[in-house]
Amino acid sequence: MGVMTYGGAALEALRQAMAADPTVWCVGEDLGRGGVFGQYKGLREEFGPDRVSDAPISEAAIMAAAFGAAMVGTRPVVEMRFADFALCATDELINQIAKARFMFGGQSRAPMVIRKPMGMWRSSAAQHSQSLESWYAHIPGLVVAVPSTAQDNFSMMKAAIEADDPVVYLEHKNIWANEGEVDQAAPYQWGTARVRLKGGDVTIVSWSDCANRAEQAGRTLAAEGIGAEVIDLRSLWPWDRTAVIESAARTGRLLVAHESVAVGGFGAEVVATVVQEADLKARPRRIGAPRALIPYAPNLEDQLRVTADMIADAARELCA
Amino acid sequence: MTQPNYDRTRGLALLTMMERIRAFERQAELAATRDQLVLGAIHLSIGQEACAAGIIAALRRDDLLLSTHRGHGHTLAKGADPTAMMEELLGRAGGCCGGKGGSMHIADFGVGMLGANGVVSANIPIGAGAAHGIKLLGDDRIVVDIFGDGAINRGPFLEGLNWAAVFGLPVLFVCEDNEWSATTRTSDMTAGEGAAARAKSFGIRTEVVDGNDVEAVADIARDLVAAIRRDRQPAFLHARTFRQGGHTYFDPATYRAKEEAAARIASDDPIARQREILLGAGVAEADLDRIASDAWAEMEAALAAAAAAPFPEDGSVFADVQDIGSPELEAY
Numbered sequence: 001m002g003v004m005t006y007g008g009a010a011l012e013a014l015r016q017a018m019a020a021d022p023t024v025w026c027v028g029e030d031l032g033r034g035g036v037f038g039q040y041k042g043l044r045e046e047f048g049p050d051r052v053s054d055a056p057i058s059e060a061a062i063m064a065a066a067f068g069a070a071m072v073g074t075r076p077v078v079e080m081r082f083a084d085f086a087l088c089a090t091d092e093l094i095n096q097i098a099k100a101r102f103m104f105g106g107q108s109r110a111p112m113v114i115r116k117p118m119g120m121w122r123s124s125a126a127q128h129s130q131s132l133e134s135w136y137a138h139i140p141g142l143v144v145a146v147p148s149t150a151q152d153n154f155s156m157m158k159a160a161i162e163a164d165d166p167v168v169y170l171e172h173k174n175i176w177a178n179e180g181e182v183d184q185a186a187p188y189q190w191g192t193a194r195v196r197l198k199g200g201d202v203t204i205v206s207w208s209d210c211a212n213r214a215e216q217a218g219r220t221l222a223a224e225g226i227g228a229e230v231i232d233l234r235s236l237w238p239w240d241r242t243a244v245i246e247s248a249a250r251t252g253r254l255l256v257a258h259e260s261v262a263v264g265g266f267g268a269e270v271v272a273t274v275v276q277e278a279d280l281k282a283r284p285r286r287i288g289a290p291r292a293l294i295p296y297a298p299n300l301e302d303q304l305r306v307t308a309d310m311i312a313d314a315a316r317e318l319c320a
Numbered sequence: 321m322t323q324p325n326y327d328r329t330r331g332l333a334l335l336t337m338m339e340r341i342r343a344f345e346r347q348a349e350l351a352a353t354r355d356q357l358v359l360g361a362i363h364l365s366i367g368q369e370a371c372a373a374g375i376i377a378a379l380r381r382d383d384l385l386l387s388t389h390r391g392h393g394h395t396l397a398k399g400a401d402p403t404a405m406m407e408e409l410l411g412r413a414g415g416c417c418g419g420k421g422g423s424m425h426i427a428d429f430g431v432g433m434l435g436a437n438g439v440v441s442a443n444i445p446i447g448a449g450a451a452h453g454i455k456l457l458g459d460d461r462i463v464v465d466i467f468g469d470g471a472i473n474r475g476p477f478l479e480g481l482n483w484a485a486v487f488g489l490p491v492l493f494v495c496e497d498n499e500w501s502a503t504t505r506t507s508d509m510t511a512g513e514g515a516a517a518r519a520k521s522f523g524i525r526t527e528v529v530d531g532n533d534v535e536a537v538a539d540i541a542r543d544l545v546a547a548i549r550r551d552r553q554p555a556f557l558h559a560r561t562f563r564q565g566g567h568t569y570f571d572p573a574t575y576r577a578k579e580e581a582a583a584r585i586a587s588d589d590p591i592a593r594q595r596e597i598l599l600g601a602g603v604a605e606a607d608l609d610r611i612a613s614d615a616w617a618e619m620e621a622a623l624a625a626a627a628a629a630p631f632p633e634d635g636s637v638f639a640d641v642q643d644i645g646s647p648e649l650e651a652y
């Protein structure tokens with residue numbers, strides 16, 4: 001046990017994986033200096049420039065080359081810098097990496113971790129703030145990780161590097177410095193949610209940084225006597241349908257909250273799945289961003305945020 | 321006149337491979353048109369056999385190869401089994417990809433063939449990456465990464481060549497230039513001096529070869545492969561050839577004059593040219609004919625076997641998607 005930051009926990013998991021397995025390597029722009037957010041700090045000194053490789057500003061080639069290297073037996077950790085720039089490597093991820101194993105009849109694997117820091121952070125505007133996790137959840141072949149705590153960023157990074165599947169690993173840029181206790185030996189199983197708070201009145205499902213806001217909302221509600229069960233999905237594919245359906249069936253009320261645009265978001269998938277499986281006492285709700293573009297000015301940016309207050313308000317309405 | 325020290329054994333081997341590729345392609349065409357057994361599009365490499373045969377003759381079995389939608393010839397030359405290839409074209413269980421990929425995703429990792437690609441240009445940086453992996457693993461294999469003339473106008477060409485040069489990777493890029501990008505003349509859509517000039521601008525050793533002269537292709541490929549294996553640096557080969565047929569087997573190529581293609585086929589067919597060389601070197605015509613008829617019989621048998629082979633089990637559509645969150649467990 002020990003306290004780590006969200007960013008530091010993934011760094012430590014990566015460091016340990018690189019020490020244990022010489023085929024693990026990292027590639028991306030500016031990794032030699034530790035990465036844009038310090039996610040690779042100290043690794044070049046420890047493992048050298050071949051295994052902590054700088055790259056040209058060629059997102060498509062970073063993705064494609066790492067894929068080629070994965071097919072011959074290495075385990076690349078790919079850094080996209082910002083989730084937004086990963087769109088420059090869409091063909092490589094969606095048409096090549098996600099499909100290779102299937103198209104080639106099981107002859108190949110793409111054991112890759114594709115890191116895409118996402119989310120709203122410090123007035124970064126429309127091209128540096130997006131949350132596109134639902135896109136990746138839609139693509140067969142990909143695993144989608146959306147960790148929200150230091151513990152999970154340790155355990156899930158470790159599991160992602162060990163996985164033989166391509167894992168789209170979406171860290172939230174706003175919480176690199178969040179601290180938490182990390183038990184390095186804690187087991188992690190893909191597709192299992194973490195119940196952040198127990199409660200019997202309403203089920204609140206969230207992920208990534210929004211799960212932290214959902215937990216905050218749950219604590220406020222608890223003080224008012226409303227029992228919110230806050231479930232952090234942690235991964236969107238696979239996702240823990242069992243836990244969510246069980247909880248929603250028990251509380252009879254479901255609210256899903258995510259930072260990304262509500263329209264076509266993964267919240268819709270959660271709601272649709274639950275209403276097919278469980279009888280609810282109230283119509284389920286989802287909260288996400290309006291289908292608007294993320295702006296620069298803070299007051300404009302705030303209009304698109306999904307806050308703890310909004311989550312608490314929606315839960316109160318559901319329980320009224 | 322053939323040179324006095326001409327290597328007849330190699331010349332015959334090159335001809336044999338070209339005849340096998342052509343016979344495979346003709347049988348695939350028959351499977352598509354006569355038998356209606358090929359369901360999707362296939363892109364034939366008739367007229368381009370010298371590139372596949374000449375380049376891949378320079379490789380070891382454990383060297384790696386990536387190709388394009390027009391990849392049957394390359395795959396066969398790398399050592400894949402023609403029956404498994406034909407089964408793949410027919411979507412059968414015994415296909416090299418279990419019937420899941422078809423012609424455009426043909427691959428045989430057992431012989432180092434890491435896949436054709438349905439996305440033009442995409443294999444260029446992936447091949448550079450395979451070479452990157454080899455560099456990290458520290459062995460002495462090399463990668464051959466073949467693409468068409470149309471591929472040089474997409475970004476992955478620039479990104480992939482730059483990557484290979486920056487990291488010093490053991491990869492031979494081959495632009496197999498058949499002058500056409502589907503129904504468009506590539507030269508009409510390409511600025512500047514084209515493939516070789518672009519490759520040179522990265523500081524990559526670049527050679528241009530008559531891609532219908534299989535001996536010349538084999539010679540330059542042998543040199544380049546040896547240099548890459550020794551120096552661990554990329555090289556580039558621009559091989560000029562000609563697509564004798566349509567873009568796909570069902571494309572009648574009405575956008576170009578019939579006479580143009582006919583004249584090129586008559587004067588510049590790689591198999592006819594190699595037969596001339598071998599006749600000049602004293603090989604009997606009957607021996608050359610036998611190479612062709614053996615190849616035809618081999619591929620006829622491959623098609624017959626494939627046509628009789630079973631389709632994949634329905635459940636295999638859910639296999640080999642992913643381990644974590646596999647649709648075999650998660651589909652609903």
Ligand SMILES: Cc1ncc(C[n+]2csc(CCOP(=O)(O)OP(=O)(O)O)c2C)c(N)n1
Binds near residue numbers: 563
């Ligand atoms: C990115 C992309 N754009 C378009 C296509 C459609 N397409 C398939 S083959 C082809 C022509 C490719 O020409 P070239 O690279 O010269 O290869 P060739 O067909 O001549 O072997 C096109 C446009 C594609 N497969 N991928």
Ligand SMILES: [Mg+2]
Binds near residue numbers: 470
């Ligand atoms: Mg072409």
